Amino acid sequence: MRTALVYHEEMTAARLLWDDPECEIERPERLTAAVERLQQGGLEQRCLQLAAREASEAELGLVHSPEYVSLMRGTQALSTEELQALSGQYDAVYFHPSTFHCARLAAGAALQLVDAVLTGTAHNGLALVRPPGHHSQRAAANGFCVFNNVAIAARYAQKRHGVHRILIVDWDVHHGQGIQYIFEDDPSVLYFSWHRYEHGRFWPYLRESDADAVGLGPGRGFTVNLPWNQVGMGNADYMAAFLHVLLPVAFEALTRQLGIPRGRCRPLPSASPTSRSCCKCWPAAGSVLCWSALESIQSVRAAQAPHWTSLWQQGSTPTLSLSTCSPERRPSPVSPGGPKCKAAEAQTSAVLSSLLDRLHLCATPPVRTAIALTAPAAAMVLPPDILRQEESAPREETQAWARLHEALTQDTAFTALGKVLHLLNGILDGQVSSGIATTPAAASTLEVVLRQGLSHGAQRVFCVALGQLDRPPDLANDGRTLWLNIRGKEAAALSTLHVSVPLSGTTGGFLSCILALVLPLAYGFQPDLVLVALGPAHGLQDPQAALLAALLRGPAGGRVLVLVEQESTCQLVGVLARVLHGDPPPSLGPFSVASPDDVQALVHLRGQLEAQWEMLQVAAPSGVP
Numbered sequence: 001m002r003t004a005l006v007y008h009e010e011m012t013a014a015r016l017l018w019d020d021p022e023c024e025i026e027r028p029e030r031l032t033a034a035v036e037r038l039q040q041g042g043l044e045q046r047c048l049q050l051a052a053r054e055a056s057e058a059e060l061g062l063v064h065s066p067e068y069v070s071l072m073r074g075t076q077a078l079s080t081e082e083l084q085a086l087s088g089q090y091d092a093v094y095f096h097p098s099t100f101h102c103a104r105l106a107a108g109a110a111l112q113l114v115d116a117v118l119t120g121t122a123h124n125g126l127a128l129v130r131p132p133g134h135h136s137q138r139a140a141a142n143g144f145c146v147f148n149n150v151a152i153a154a155r156y157a158q159k160r161h162g163v164h165r166i167l168i169v170d171w172d173v174h175h176g177q178g179i180q181y182i183f184e185d186d187p188s189v190l191y192f193s194w195h196r197y198e199h200g201r202f203w204p205y206l207r208e209s210d211a212d213a214v215g216l217g218p219g220r221g222f223t224v225n226l227p228w229n230q231v232g233m234g235n236a237d238y239m240a241a242f243l244h245v246l247l248p249v250a251f252e253a254l255t256r257q258l259g260i261p262r263g264r265c266r267p268l269p270s271a272s273p274t275s276r277s278c279c280k281c282w283p284a285a286g287s288v289l290c291w292s293a294l295e296s297i298q299s300v301r302a303a304q305a306p307h308w309t310s311l312w313q314q315g316s317t318p319t320l321s322l323s324t325c326s327p328e329r330r331p332s333p334v335s336p337g338g339p340k341c342k343a344a345e346a347q348t349s350a351v352l353s354s355l356l357d358r359l360h361l362c363a364t365p366p367v368r369t370a371i372a373l374t375a376p377a378a379a380m381v382l383p384p385d386i387l388r389q390e391e392s393a394p395r396e397e398t399q400a401w402a403r404l405h406e407a408l409t410q411d412t413a414f415t416a417l418g419k420v421l422h423l424l425n426g427i428l429d430g431q432v433s434s435g436i437a438t439t440p441a442a443a444s445t446l447e448v449v450l451r452q453g454l455s456h457g458a459q460r461v462f463c464v465a466l467g468q469l470d471r472p473p474d475l476a477n478d479g480r481t482l483w484l485n486i487r488g489k490e491a492a493a494l495s496t497l498h499v500s501v502p503l504s505g506t507t508g509g510f511l512s513c514i515l516a517l518v519l520p521l522a523y524g525f526q527p528d529l530v531l532v533a534l535g536p537a538h539g540l541q542d543p544q545a546a547l548l549a550a551l552l553r554g555p556a557g558g559r560v561l562v563l564v565e566q567e568s569t570c571q572l573v574g575v576l577a578r579v580l581h582g583d584p585p586p587s588l589g590p591f592s593v594a595s596p597d598d599v600q601a602l603v604h605l606r607g608q609l610e611a612q613w614e615m616l617q618v619a620a621p622s623g624v625p
Contacts, residue, residue, distance in 0.1 A: 002582060004116045004125030005047035006109040007035060011130045013098035017080050023087075023094045026144040031130045048122050052109035052129070055152065060107060062155040063148050063182060068139040072100050072146060091204070093141040103131055103146035110153035118161045123582055134176030135204070142178060143204065151182045154189055164188060167250050170195070174202075175209040175225065185219040190253045192246055194238075197227030211299040214307065221307025224249060226300050230292040237293035239523050240615060245300050247515050248310035255507060255591040289614055309508060309593050310515075365433045369581040370426065371573070372419035372437040374412055380570045386577055387432075392418030393425065401452065405444035413441040416566070417448065424449055424561060428456050428529070433558045434580040436573060440566040442535040447472045449563065453529050454480055462527035462555065464518065464548070467538030467565075471498055482525045484518065487539070491601035493608040502601050503539050509594030510544055512602060514551060520615035522555040530556045533563040534572075546575045546585035553580065 012028035038044040060069050075083060075095045083095045096102075106129035116122040133150055135143030150168055157163040168183075170176040170193040183189040196202045197209055207213075208225075215223035226241055305311045370387040382388075392398065398418040402408040408417050416439040426432035439445040446469060453461050462482045465471075471483045477495070485500040492500045501517060504510045522530070530552045534545060553560055562576050579585045610616040 002123040003047045004050055004113060004122035005038070005044060006050045006052050006113050006116075006125065006127040006129075008052035008105050008109065010098075011052070011102045011105050011109075014096035014102045014131065016094050017096060018084050018094075020094060022092055023144070026094070026131070028130070031128060034128055047126075048116070050112055050116065052105045052127070053112055054101070054104040055107035055111055055147070059111060059152060059156060060104070060147055062159065063138065063151045064136075065139045072103065072141075076100050090141045092143045093145075095141075099131070099146060105129075106131055106133065107147045107149045107152050110149040111156050114153050114157050114161070118157065118163070134170055134172065134179050135174070136178045137181055143174060145178060148178050148182065150176075151179050154183075158188065165254055166190070167254065168192065169246065175204060175206065175227075177204055177206055177209065180208065180213070180223055180225075183219065184223050185216040187218050187222050190222045190224070190250065192224045192226070192249070194226040194228065194241060196231065197229055198231075199229050211296065212303045214303055221304060222253070224300065224304060227296055228293065229296060230290065233290060233293055236289045236614065240289060240293065241297055243515055243519050243523070243615065244297055245304070245311075247519075248511065249304065249308050251511050251515070252308050252310040252508070252591055255511075255588050289617065294617070309591075310512060365430055367426070367432040368434070369577055370423055370432045370435040371577050372416075372423045372435065373573070374416045374419075374438045374440065374566050380574045382574060382577055383581060383583075386581055389419060389423055389435075391422050393421035397421060401448045404448065405441070407441040407444045408448070410440075412566075413439065413444070416440060417445055420445055420449060420561075420563070421452060424452060425456065427559050427561060428453065428458060434553065434560045434562075436562045436564060436576050436580065438564050438566045438568070438573065442467075442533055442563055442565045443469050446531065446533045446535075446563055447475075449531060449561065450475070450481065453531070458528040460525060460527045461529045461531060462522055462525055462552075463531045463533070464552065465533045465535065466503070466540055467533075467535035469533055469535040482521060482527065484521065486513070486518075487537075489597075489601075491604050493605055496609070496612045499605065499609065501605060502598065504594060504598045506592040506594050506598065507588050507590070508592055509598035510588070512594055512598070514548060516602060517605060517616075518548070519551060519555075521609075521613060522552060524613045524615040525555070527556045528559065530560045531563065532560065534568060535565055536567075538565070542569075542572050542575050543586040543588050545572060546579045547588065549576055550579040550585045 012031055015028055016023055016026070035044070057069055057073075075086065076097055078086065078095070078097070083097070087094045109127040109129050110133075113122075113125045113127045116125055127149075129149055131144055131146050133145045133148045133152075136145035136148040150170075154166045154168060157166060166189045168179060168189060168191045170179060170191065172193075173196050175195040175197070176191075176193050179191055180193070183191050193209075195209065200207065200210070210227050211225055213223060213225055214220050224245065226245060301311050367387045368385065370389045371382070372389045392415070395418070398414065398421060401421065402414055402417055407413055416437065420437040420439060423432065423435040423437055427435060446463070446465065450461060450463055450472070458480075460480050460482070462484070464484050464486065466486045468487070469485070471485070475481060475483075477497070479497065482497045483499070486503050487500070489502045490500045491502055494500065499517075499521070501513055504513055532549055532552060534540065538545075540548070549560060549562055560580060562580070564573055564576070575586060606616050
C-alpha cells in the first residue's frame with residue numbers, strides 16, 4: 001500500500017449557527033463532496049485508509065500559544081450568542097461547540113500522515129481535513145482556520161522524526177499568511193505559495209502576500225510568494241511557475257547543506273514596478289501562457305535571485321515591456337465569501353470533477369514497474385512488486401527488427417531485444433506503467449524501440465539519449481519525435497525537435513539543464529512515451545540518472561522506458577527501478593554552482609528554441625504588446 005488517506009467523519013460536525021454570508025461557504029459539504037468524488041472515482045479503496053486522531057494540546061503548542069489553545073478549548077461550553085461574539089473578534093471565522101474537537105482532528109490527521117510516511121507505512125498520502133489551517137496564526141483564528149495544521153505537522157516532523165529541511169507548497173486561491181508568519185525567519189522551512197492577489201485587492205489584502213516578501217533575517221529567501229494578478233490561470237501558467245520558480249529553488253534548498261552560508265548571487269534586474277498588464281495571451285505550440293502570469297513569475301525570480309543561484313543560472317533575465325492597465329480596470333476587493341469567490345470555487349470544483357473523471361477512465365496498469373535483464377542479477381535488491389520480466393516478444397517479430405542492425409543478430413543482443421520489445425508492448429498496451437531494460441547494443445536497440453513505439457500507437461515520443469548515441473539519420477521529420485542528446489561539450493539546436501546539450505559536471509549545472517531545458521521541452525511536447533537511453537560513456541552518476549528518470553515520469557503519465565548499457569552496474573539499474581516505482585531518488589550531494597560554460601550553453605540553446613517552445617519563454621518574446 002503506497003498512498004495513505006486520512007479522514008474522520010466527525011470533522012463534519014461543526015457548522016454555522018447564524019447568518020453570515022462571508023462564512024456560509026465553509027460548510028461540511030466541502031469535505032463530504034471530496035470524499036464522495038474519491039469513492040466514485042475508485043480512488044478511496046486503493047489507499048491505505050486511516051482514521052484521524054485528535055492532536056494533543058502539547059502538539060498544538062508546537063505552533064500556537066497556550067492562551068490561544070485554552071481559549072479554543074473553552075468554545076465547547078459557550079452558548080450560540082457567545083460563540084458569535086467571539087467569532088466577531090476574528091476575520092472570516094465562526095465557532096461551533098464542536099469546533100475544538102474538529103480542529104484537533106484536522107491537526108491530528110496531518111500528524112498521522114507524517115508518521116505514516118516517515119515510518120515507511122505509506123509512501124505518500126492525503127489528509128482530508130476540516131477546518132482548514134493555513135490562515136491560522138500563533139494566537140489568532142483567521143479565514144475559517146483554527147489551528148495551523150500544516151505548520152504543526154512541519155514542526156512535529158522536525159521534533160518527532162528529526163527532519164532537517166521541509167518544503168511547504170501552499171496551493172490555494174488565498175495566500176496562507178499564517179504559515180508565512182510562523183516560518184518567515186526560519187531557514188529550515190521553505191514556504192512557497194501561489195495565490196490570487198490582484199495587486200492586493202483580493203483577500204486577505206496583505207502587502208506581504210506580494211512577490212517581494214521573501215522572509216526575515218536568516219529566513220530571507222525561504223518565503224516564496226507567487227501572486228496571480230489576473231484570474232483564469234491555466235495549466236501552462238502553473239507549469240511555467242513549477243519549472244522556473246518552484247523546482248529550481250526547491251532543489252537548491254534541499255541539496256544545500258545546513259549551516260553552510262549561501263554564496264553571493266548576482267541579482268537579476270527587476271521587472272518594471274510601475275507597469276501592470278492586462279491578461280494578454282498569445283498562442284504557441286501546446287497550451288497558452290498568460291502575459292500576466294509571466295509578469296508575476298518574473299517578479300518572483302527578480303525578488304528571489306539574490307538568494308538562489310539557480311534562478312540566475314537558467315539564463316533568463318526578467319526584463320518585460322508591458323502595457324499598463326488603468327486603476328479603473330483593476331478588480332474591486334474580493335472577500336472570502338463574496339460572489340466572485342463563490343464563482344471561483346464553482347469553477348475549481350468543475351475542474352476537479354473533470355480531473356477525477358479522467359482518472360477514473362484511465363485504468364491503472366496491472367504492473368507498475370518491470371525490469372528486463374540480459375543476465376541474472378541475484379544481488380539486486382528490489383521491492384517485491386517490481387516485476388522481473390523473463391518473457392520475450394514473438395521470435396518472428398524480434399527477427400524482423402533485428403535485421404535492421406547486424407549488432408542485434410548476435411545472441412545476447414537478440415535475446416535482449418526480444419525482452420525489450422515485450423516490455424515496450426506492455427507499456428503501450430497499458431499492462432505496464434514503466435520499465436527498465438539492459439542491452440549490449442544500446443544504439444541499435446534504441447532505434448528499434450523508437451520505431452516500434454511510433455508504429456505501435458504512440459503519437460509522440462520524447463527520446464533522451466545520453467552518451468555515444470546519435471539520432472538515426474533517416475528518422476522521419478514528421479513532428480512525432482523529439483530527440484535530446486545530453487553529452488560532451490556540444491550545445492546545438494539542429495532543429496526544433498533535435499537538440500544537443502552538454503552534460504554538466506556540477507550539481508547546479510545539471511539541475512539547471514533539467515529544469516530550464518529538459519522539462520520545459522518535455523511538457524511542451526506532451527509525449528505519449530518517454531525513452532531514456534544511457535549509452536556508452538553516458539557520464540551520469542547514479543543519483544543524476546535516477547532524478548532524470550523520476551522527473552520524466554510526469555510528461556507522459558508515467559510511461560517511461562529506460563534502456564541501460566549492459567556494462568552498467570546493478571546498483572544503477574536498481575536505483576532506476578526504484579524511482580520509476582515511486583521511491584524518491586537519492587541525494588545529488590552538496591549543491592555546487594554551474595560553470596560559466598554551462599550557463600552560456602544553456603543561454604545559447606534557450607535563445608535558439610524559445611520562439612518555438614512556449615515553456616521556455618520565461619521572458620516574454622519581443623514584439624508582444
